[in-house]
Amino acid sequence: MRVRLKNIKKAYKGRLVLNIEELTFESGMIYAIQGSNGSGKTTLLRIIAGIEAPDSGEVVFQGDDGAGRRQIAYMPQKPYIFDMTVMDNVLLGIRNMSCDSKLALEALRKVGMESFMGQNGKKLSGGEAQRVAAARTLVLGRKLVLLDEPASSVDVCSMRLIEEYIREANRKSGATVIFTTHNPSQAARMANESILIENGTIKDKGEPSRLFKTLADKEPKVYAGMRDGEDCLYA
Amino acid sequence: MENIFLSLREAWRLIVSFDNEIYGIIALSLIVSVLSSALAGILGMPLGILLGSRDFAGRRAIIRVVQTLMGLPPVVAGLMVYMLLSRKGPMGSLGLLFTPSAMIAAQVLIVLPVITGLTAAAVKLKSQSVLETCKGMGLGRLKTMLVLVHECRYPVISAFMAGYGRAISEVGAVMLVGGNIQYETRVMTTAIVLETGKGNFERALALGVILLLLSFSINWFMQRFQEDS
Numbered sequence: 001m002r003v004r005l006k007n008i009k010k011a012y013k014g015r016l017v018l019n020i021e022e023l024t025f026e027s028g029m030i031y032a033i034q035g036s037n038g039s040g041k042t043t044l045l046r047i048i049a050g051i052e053a054p055d056s057g058e059v060v061f062q063g064d065d066g067a068g069r070r071q072i073a074y075m076p077q078k079p080y081i082f083d084m085t086v087m088d089n090v091l092l093g094i095r096n097m098s099c100d101s102k103l104a105l106e107a108l109r110k111v112g113m114e115s116f117m118g119q120n121g122k123k124l125s126g127g128e129a130q131r132v133a134a135a136r137t138l139v140l141g142r143k144l145v146l147l148d149e150p151a152s153s154v155d156v157c158s159m160r161l162i163e164e165y166i167r168e169a170n171r172k173s174g175a176t177v178i179f180t181t182h183n184p185s186q187a188a189r190m191a192n193e194s195i196l197i198e199n200g201t202i203k204d205k206g207e208p209s210r211l212f213k214t215l216a217d218k219e220p221k222v223y224a225g226m227r228d229g230e231d232c233l234y235a
Numbered sequence: 236m237e238n239i240f241l242s243l244r245e246a247w248r249l250i251v252s253f254d255n256e257i258y259g260i261i262a263l264s265l266i267v268s269v270l271s272s273a274l275a276g277i278l279g280m281p282l283g284i285l286l287g288s289r290d291f292a293g294r295r296a297i298i299r300v301v302q303t304l305m306g307l308p309p310v311v312a313g314l315m316v317y318m319l320l321s322r323k324g325p326m327g328s329l330g331l332l333f334t335p336s337a338m339i340a341a342q343v344l345i346v347l348p349v350i351t352g353l354t355a356a357a358v359k360l361k362s363q364s365v366l367e368t369c370k371g372m373g374l375g376r377l378k379t380m381l382v383l384v385h386e387c388r389y390p391v392i393s394a395f396m397a398g399y400g401r402a403i404s405e406v407g408a409v410m411l412v413g414g415n416i417q418y419e420t421r422v423m424t425t426a427i428v429l430e431t432g433k434g435n436f437e438r439a440l441a442l443g444v445i446l447l448l449l450s451f452s453i454n455w456f457m458q459r460f461q462e463d464s
Contacts, residue, residue, distance in 0.1 A: 051367050074371030080364040083386055092382070093372035140372065 001063050001071055001143040001176050002027045003048060008057035010043055010200075018043045018054070018200040025178055027063050027143075030170050032187035032208060033180040034215070035197035041180040042077055044197065045146045048178065049074035061144070073142040077149050077180075079133030081121035086113060089121045090136045107139035108132070110165045112158060127154040134162045138169045145169060147179040151186070163190055188212045242440035246448075249441055256418070261445065264422040267335055268403040271342030272350075275402075276395050279347050283354025283394070288362040288383060298355060304348035312344040313408030320412065333414040338422070341408035346398040353397055357390030358383065389461055396457055403450060423449075 003025040010018040018040045025031055033041045046052040048059055050069050061069070073093075082089050090104040108114040111131040116124065124132060130153045138145065147166070151159040163186070170177050181187050187194045187208045194208040196215070204211060249257050286298055318324050320332040320340075331337045365386050369379040384391070406424035413420035415429060423446045430439035 049371060051370060070373060072371075073373065076367060076371060078364075080368040082365075082368075082382065092378075093374065136372065142373070146371075 004060040030177040032191035032194045040200040071143040073140045074146040075137040087117040107135040246441035246444040272399040275346035279350035283351045286355035287358025310407035313411030316341040337412040338409045350398040353394035
């Protein structure tokens with residue numbers, strides 16, 4: 001699904017937090033949104049997801065079957081896990097689909113959470129909850145997947161599993177994936193294109209590895225979002 | 236201290252005596268309180284969920300009115316129902332004054348704001364996270380509402396229990412619209428007032444002990460239900 005943003009503006013209590021003249025996300029691509037805390041990454045995703053309405057401008061969905069927002073899956077930064085089993089959490093969005101239990105189990109397996117399937121979602125740790133939320137979002141098979149820091153609380157192995165699942169969703173169903181991250185190396189690994197947002201405006205965009213170097217050299221504040229030694233692990 | 240001991244002994248005697256009048260009073264107390272709480276719950280829970288989860292014009296004003304009414308003096312609620320049901324009132328032709336129906340109506344008026352207000356506050360705490368997650372998953376409106384109710388079920392049950400607690404312990408309204416008529420509209424709280432007025436403190440306190448035991452049993456049952464769930 002192709003997404004086009006035109007003249008998007010959003011302010012909170014008089015402070016302009018997002019001001020994007022034009023931005024297009026091409027169908028079937030993976031985009032990483034980068035920027036420091038409060039730069040407007042989450043607001044951008046929430047507006048695309050329809051969780052928040054912009055003060056002005058419009059979000060246009062193009063292509064596929066014209067289903068628009070019905071083809072969106074969105075995972076918030078702090079995922080809410082329902083007070084039911086892990087399995088039911090994943091099944092909630094895919095009920096009525098054929099073979100739904102198999103699908104849900106497979107999704108949990110992909111994020112390494114299949115052994116938790118009978119456990120109550122409220123008893124999960126932050127990292128486990130994030131893995132379940134990722135499975136719950138990606139299993140939906142939507143054409144536009146929006147992930148707000150999808151692997152910010154997980155260990156290195158789980159991060160790899162989530163990243164692989166995201167790639168698979170993109171590859172198999174041709175989904176457009178847009179995710180936010182503070183981790184430039186993750187953006188370089190995952191994305192076809194990175195977009196750098198600062199103070200609500202697009203400061204730079206392009207090939208992730210180029211942005212990675214730019215950030216490391218010129219934007220240490222944004223680059224500092226990466227943990228120590230991470231470039232060695234993933235280089 | 237001796238009085239308290241005597242009251243406990245009297246309470247026990249009343250329970251095991253299977254006195255028709257006492258059991259009639261207990262039964263009517265339960266019927267009036269449970270029915271009024273149930274009716275207030277049927278109306279108040281959906282209203283509370285709506286107030287706690289949706290943003291619409293006038294929502295804040297409604298919440299302020301509900302919160303004010305949460306402290307509605309029972310005798311004022313009783314007076315309003317009395318005026319409605321009295322012979323000269325707009326609903327006087329129904330002949331409901333000094334009947335259990337009038338007592339239920341008065342208690343609904345008292346309990347409704349309690350259940351609505353507490354439900355709205357409980358739902359408000361979770362609604363944003365739940366609604367956003369459901370929207371992110373593409374769930375429909377009905378399914379989203381069902382999920383929201385499921386997520387708020389424990390505080391909503393607690394809201395109902397708080398409403399029931401207000402109903403069973405209330406005396407002013409039921410006295411006013413029920414009239415405390417023997418074998419007709421006498422409930423435990425009005426019986427306590429009557430016995431105290433007659434100087435039968437042991438019997439009054441014994442009825443109070445039975446009332447507390449009843450409340451404790453119902454709360455214990457509801458808590459077990461919540462824990463088992």
